[in-house]
Amino acid sequence: MNGVKILSVAAQRPAAIVSNNEMIGDLDTDDAWIQARTGIRTRGVANDEETLLEMSTGAASKAIAAAGIDPASIDLTIVATSSNPIVTPGIAPPMTARLGVSSGAFDVMAACAGFCYSLNIAADAIRTGSARNVLLVGAERITDRMDPTDRNTAFLFGDGAGAVVVSATDLANDGVGPVVWGSDGNLADYIHVPVGEKYLHMDGQGVFKWAITKVADIAREACEKAGIAPNELAAFIPHQANLRIIEALARNLKLGENTVVADDVRYAGNTSAASVPMALTRLKEEGRVQTGDPALLIGFGSGMTWASQVIRCP
Ligand code: UT7
Secondary structure (H helix, E strand, O other): OOEEEEEEEEEEOOOEEEEHHHHHOOOOOOHHHHHHHHOOOEEEEOOOOOOHHHHHHHHHHHHHHHHOOOHHHOOEEEEEOOOOOOOOOOOHHHHHHHOOOOOEEEEEOOHHHHHHHHHHHHHHHHHHOOOOEEEEEEEEOHHHHOOOOOOOOOOOEOOEEEEEEEEEEOHHHOOEOOOEEEEOHHHHHHEEOOOOOOOOEEOHHHHHHHHHHHHHHHHHHHHHHHOOOHHHOOEEEEOOOOHHHHHHHHHHHOOOOOOEEOOOHHHHOEOHHHHHHHHHHHHHHOOOOOOOOEEEEEEEEOOOEEEEEEEEOO
């Protein structure tokens, strides 16, 4: 068995950062309501050139450069996304070609849990020896799926990509803890795009109640499996769904006084599978986490799906 280490993290944010007032248009809502109910002030909205493939490639190349590895040594590439407009191929094969990589390449569709699912797939591939260096991207152009006239969803989501390079190390330096993952397909209608339709439908209250009753237990179990108490964490980096959900989870978990709580949702909106690596990147850029710090990740979303693990920050 190998140990697993996250070597680097990076994000690619859209050029256009759109404020609530700029986004609202004819919607029956206002900046104060959006900020009070979600914490969101701005979100990134991709332009025509910022395709899912472009943003994924941008985040990936920055993560590879930060890791300082030879791209040719990447033997597996995973892209977690649920907004690929193309049925096939996935984003991962053309992205690897652009990066000059010819590794195994596939996409994972587990909605907002996709990055944390994929991190465990990457870690297992490294532990068992089928890969040594894995490139993992979470990317979304999810505003394409938002009905601009739907005041349930139009303000909530944003675009972007985040990437990590995950590599083999010795077991003593293992930096990706055991996963807790699962799903409840009975709730599949909570967030879905109906067949033949373009736009996402969401039962916001249903998702909200589910998240604040269920997600903390999953996160606690991931801490137990990693052998760390929530108050010993340096950082809590949950899926950036809504700041009220994040703050409720943080209270429920009884984090330490000094545990940093990721809040990228304020600036980026909910970026689905990209939200965890984008939030980690912001914490690194702001100097709020240091290399080696223990951080709890949790992704949850449409399906419903969830996955959580404790990592050591790159
Ligand atoms: O990755 C997972 C993706 N999804 C989520 O994370 C969604 C989770 N859910 C949420 O984030 C929240 O449920 C929302 C932000 C979508 C909605 O917030 P809420 O606090 O659950 O609002 P609500 O639906 O309970 O509505 C409260 C009030 C209602 O008015 P009354 O009945 O109290 O008079 C709504 O009519 O707010 C009204 N309202 C709005 N007002 C202004 C609902 N949407 C809006 C709006 N602007 N956009």
